[in-house]
Amino acid sequence: MIGLFDSGVGGLTVLKEVAKRLPEYSLLYLGDTARTPYGNKSPQVVASYGLQAARFLVERGARVLVVACNTVSAVGLEAIEQAYPSMPVFNVITPAVEVAARVSSHHRVGVMGTRALVASGIYQRLLAVHGRYQVTAQAAPLLVPLVEEGWLDKPETKRIVKHYLTPFKQAQVDTLVLACTHYPLLKPLIASRISRRVRVVDPAEATAIALEKWLTQNPETASTLSKGESRLYVTDLTPHTETIARSWLKRTITLERVSLD
């Protein structure tokens, strides 16, 4: 199975992209809703949560992992790769960096992410491998609760998005990466508030494409992955969580509550 995890339900935006491109595969999803969000937490805590999530998915049969959380992808990947050295581990940053590097016309890339992701400096490090890029990174922590409240098109959200876009406008970025699983839900609002020349990169899509490509190139692994039903697990389950998950996936789903202890 392909196992995906996130700090909460945000990673369902990644699951959705993966399911769209690879509908035949059985997906295993874990959202750590009992400890969500991760974005303001320390690298140590985020890495230890990420490792617990990976362990849960591997124990349930995952043979390919997708770290569907930008924050864990930024600060927790090493711990997972060390724990599972022979496991293919995908993350939502590497594919997004590759897309950004390719589409950026003037090498001025903006990254909107969580506080922990921005503090990690990972986009600067990874883009440097591709060439000289001027990277403007801005934490946008308020967008997560706004999205979770469903305030996708409220005037208050528009004002706050405008506030967070200011440094990107000042830096005249030509590419903007939405480096938090919640932000793509605000993509229409964000896109309408920056220049049409700015390419907006959604890591979920980039990750699904990278995974699809890898499975094509690795048919022996792909053939061992089970097909059929997917299962969605959360560490805490509330009516609000179910409502969000259903509205994002636009279909009826069953969330099962599990404990990581």
Place this chain on the structure above:
Amino acid sequence: MIGLFDSGVGGLTVLKEVAKRLPEYSLLYLGDTARTPYGNKSPQVVASYGLQAARFLVERGARVLVVACNTVSAVGLEAIEQAYPSMPVFNVITPAVEVAARVSSHHRVGVMGTRALVASGIYQRLLAVHGRYQVTAQAAPLLVPLVEEGWLDKPETKRIVKHYLTPFKQAQVDTLVLACTHYPLLKPLIASRISRRVRVVDPAEATAIALEKWLTQNPETASTLSKGESRLYVTDLTPHTETIARSWLKRTITLERVSLD
């Protein structure tokens, strides 16, 4: 020692009130910053986190507990009282209910709290003991991140506060309880946006007064409580957490990181 805990640093607003009234006592504080916030989580998860926090404080020497979290006070008190039947356990709701019942001129009380607190219906149940009250409860989840970002006086915050105040205005409440430890930091902004006739109740102050009174009435317990230095523990420590804690307490403090596992 007097042990206080909250889901994060919000409970420091309660600690501050307690320290102001009872400066001689040594306080032990725990903020569960590794799993914050609790407000959108399920009663089961919140209750289990509350119990873990209580256990930590008791193991470190607390002989009186103050549940400085409105959400745990709403859904997790029973578990703590059952685990520690002979321990005096204070919470931030009972004292606030008593104040609200007393000051409410027309028995129309508003309660602004977390989603979990509002769903619990605790204010309705406890106010009913005091008489017939019309209770308007409204969850205001976005105020927590706004306060944590330090957006205390931004136009965006004003608009969102206005949004959350609407049902209270419509119900013509005469009393408004700020039933989340973060909200009192927005008290000036809230007070300036509702009628001057509305009494705004801060549970932190009510709780500190109740604790002070109890210690006066129970000198034998009070005399056993240690005096002197206080200690502040958090389950995760980031520069942002330290900045918030310092700005709220308006002094230099030391936060120690601990694990509840």
